[in-house]
Amino acid sequence: MVLLVTGGCGFIGSNFIRFHLQSHPEQKIVNLDKLTYAGNPGNLAGLEDHPSYTFVRGDICDRKAVGSVVQDHGIGAIANFAAETHVDRSISGPAVFMETNVGGTNVLLDVAKEHAITRFVQVSTDEVYGSLGPDGKFTEETPLHPNSPYAASKAAGDLLARAYHHTYGLPVMITRCSNNYGPYQFPEKLIPLMIANALGGRKLPVYGDGQNVRDWLHVRDHCHAVDLVLRKGRPGEVYNIGGENEWKNLDLVKLLLSRLNKPESLIEFVRDRPGHDRRYAIDASKIGREMGWKPSVSFEQGLTETVAWYLENEEWRRTIESGEYRDYYRKMYDER
Ligand code: NAD
Ligand code: TYD
Numbered sequence: 001m002v003l004l005v006t007g008g009c010g011f012i013g014s015n016f017i018r019f020h021l022q023s024h025p026e027q028k029i030v031n032l033d034k035l036t037y038a039g040n041p042g043n044l045a046g047l048e049d050h051p052s053y054t055f056v057r058g059d060i061c062d063r064k065a066v067g068s069v070v071q072d073h074g075i076g077a078i079a080n081f082a083a084e085t086h087v088d089r090s091i092s093g094p095a096v097f098m099e100t101n102v103g104g105t106n107v108l109l110d111v112a113k114e115h116a117i118t119r120f121v122q123v124s125t126d127e128v129y130g131s132l133g134p135d136g137k138f139t140e141e142t143p144l145h146p147n148s149p150y151a152a153s154k155a156a157g158d159l160l161a162r163a164y165h166h167t168y169g170l171p172v173m174i175t176r177c178s179n180n181y182g183p184y185q186f187p188e189k190l191i192p193l194m195i196a197n198a199l200g201g202r203k204l205p206v207y208g209d210g211q212n213v214r215d216w217l218h219v220r221d222h223c224h225a226v227d228l229v230l231r232k233g234r235p236g237e238v239y240n241i242g243g244e245n246e247w248k249n250l251d252l253v254k255l256l257l258s259r260l261n262k263p264e265s266l267i268e269f270v271r272d273r274p275g276h277d278r279r280y281a282i283d284a285s286k287i288g289r290e291m292g293w294k295p296s297v298s299f300e301q302g303l304t305e306t307v308a309w310y311l312e313n314e315e316w317r318r319t320i321e322s323g324e325y326r327d328y329y330r331k332m333y334d335e336r
Pocket of ligand 2: 086
């Protein structure tokens with residue numbers, strides 16, 4: 001069965017494609033990505049000629065384009081990673097979040113229904129649940145209380161996915177994961193931004209008092225969980241995915257600085273993010289019980305690997321900082 005991965009040139013989508021081609025090299029994957037600022041085909045460098053991999057540039061909001069991809073490639077399953085994902089950008093410009101995360105998801109669900117897709121994973125986030133106090137964790141039954149325009153747009157996408165299962169019997173599973181870290185993450189998110197700034201001798205902007213808590217999971221563990229849900233998940237179900245690994249932002253930034261041998265004087269407290277969620281923590285016992293999933297990468301190992309990756313991949317960082325990564329597509333595809 002051919003798998004359509006949307007948003008495969010982003011951070012998690014590209015890690016998923018690499019993971020998938022390694023675990024199931026025979027299964028064909030089509031990657032549909034619009035190549036927004038966050039999409040970097042260089043994240044998949046080396047796979048251009050892989051016999052099981054095809055890249056199609058396109059927008060999930062474009063009904064005709066999505067229909068053609070599904071029809072032409074005989075798509076049988078969909079994993080939807082494509083999204084606008086940065087909370088700060090959603091605060092300054094929410095419209096595109098509604099277009100892609102709600103409208104685009106709606107298009108994918110419609111096309112999936114028309115073409116009798118047999119598996120559909122909607123990749124979502126713990127942010128749809130809102131913010132926790134000092135105790136407790138999000139379970140799949142926690143009511144949705146999205147606080148940012150990003151979280152609201154993801155929650156709307158989730159509700160559409162749920163409704164398409166309930167109304168039309170579309171075999172949709174929803175995954176809700178905590179904060180990911182690892183290679184190929186765009187340096188606007190906390191960990192790669194702090195690494196890039198520390199290496200560039202720039203200040204590290206910590207929002208508010210730095211006491212907000214996030215539950216960090218290595219991207220490889222997330223990819224494994226999505227793959228399991230794609231194969232074994234029960235249609236109509238939600239699966240939480242998390243790292244059991246809570247960190248206050250300030251402590252994490254200090255840890256990164258110590259790994260990089262840089263001084264804490266680089267930390268700069270800046271104005272808080274409006275509506276900043278205080279704490280996220282995931283109860284991932286359901287996917288553990290049903291599919292035997294649990295995180296396999298310790299934070300110690302994962303962070304060491306990640307810091308080493310950003311240090312070794314200076315060229316990748318440079319092309320992002322200079323904007324040259326946007327030319328990758330032209331060089332690899334248009335000029336062939
Ligand atoms: P990302 O921002 O790194 O990548 C998003 C990708 O989607 C990019 O390649 C972009 O070009 C593509 N895209 C955006 N709009 C598109 C459109 N209209 N049509 C086609 N492609 C489009 O995001 P990420 O961090 O890899 O997140 C992937 C998914 O995982 C998202 O759905 C996000 O909500 C979810 N998620 C992310 C995290 C995290 O920590 N990063 C945690 C939980 C869930
Ligand atoms: P981020 O990586 O944007 O993920 P999310 O908001 O989706 O959890 O941010 C993680 C945490 O780090 C969040 O509490 C906001 C904080 N943060 C900073 O303090 N400074 C920064 O420059 C960024 C990007 C984030």
